[in-house]
Amino acid sequence: MNAENPIWALISTFGLMSLFAVGGAAAAVPEMHRIAVDVHHWMTDKQFADAYAIAQLSPGPNVLIVTLIGYAVAGIPGALAATLAMCLPTALLAYYVSRLLNRPSQSRWPVLIQAALVPLSIGLMAASALILAQSTDRTIAALLLTATVAVIASVSRINPLWLLLAGGLLGFAGIVQ
């Protein structure tokens, strides 16, 4: 039993972590760093920073940093195990809660609670946008890029991909940063 199965370690670690990750994957990144680098020594500090960059750069939900941690620990099976452990249990929980709340019933509380969460959710998103902007927009050029994209995406129906592509090109050219 001394050769602990790394797949199982990944499943238990991320399965447990996901249950406490309220407010999205971004909120869980510090905890992932603590566990992957400090507790289990699965990765070095630089490897973790690079994994974060790769996950941000890839399409898809930002939670996919766990895929990279899983890959570093146990290859492709590790990548799949970590991803499913992080995503499936809470998705099923959300499914059951939502079904419970939307069941036709005489109580108006479910509808009321869901409606009450909306302004809080939008306020939280606005706060994350501000915090992200403060860490991302360190130069005037970066701030201008963010503001321009925000305005264009608010008033037009342009595909957001074009705006990201423009940002990537400006970054590649070294104009932003």
Next chain:
Amino acid sequence: MSKDSAPAAQHPDQSPDRPATNPVPPGLVALFLAFARMSLAGFGGVLVFARQAIVEQHRWMTADEFNETFALCHFLPGPNIVNLSMVFGARLRGIAGGIAAFAGLLLPPTLIVTVLAIIYARFGDVEVLRRILAGISCAAVGLLIAVVFRMMTPLLKRLDVVALILMLAVFLAIGVVRLPLQAVLLVAIPVSVGATFLMRRKVAA
């Protein structure tokens, strides 16, 4: 702007089992493909693309229904958008629909990120990637600001003052004062539920 917020004028809670704006629910394959497409477009976060596809392109939900579904997924543990895929898919096509949307959201990007991991393990230097990423991140924050603005429009159109004040309070508490999330929610959730209850009773009376 936004033809999309036109349906928001209706009262959001007429009947909980009212069909979505588009009367024909998509099939399992269509759900899988739609979520795969928004996931593959979603650099720097999928929410922007999910809202665009669900509310504006396919009209599977109104702006208000989307807000309520997302808010629920936001306050449950786990990655929001992954929760949203399961809840949304299941609402349209039962548990099979939920799994189709969940798989569509996760499968393609998992493959891509694994390939990137293999490339990284072989070459190791991500300096150019990081420079590109810096530009993409700036644009992604701009997109996030825009989606927050769009999600706000139903509240602004209704002139829902209580909701707008609560939204602003949460924004200030978390974004500016940087109070811990749990403490803020512990206060904000009961206040918001109470305020919503009182407002609805006044409207009903």
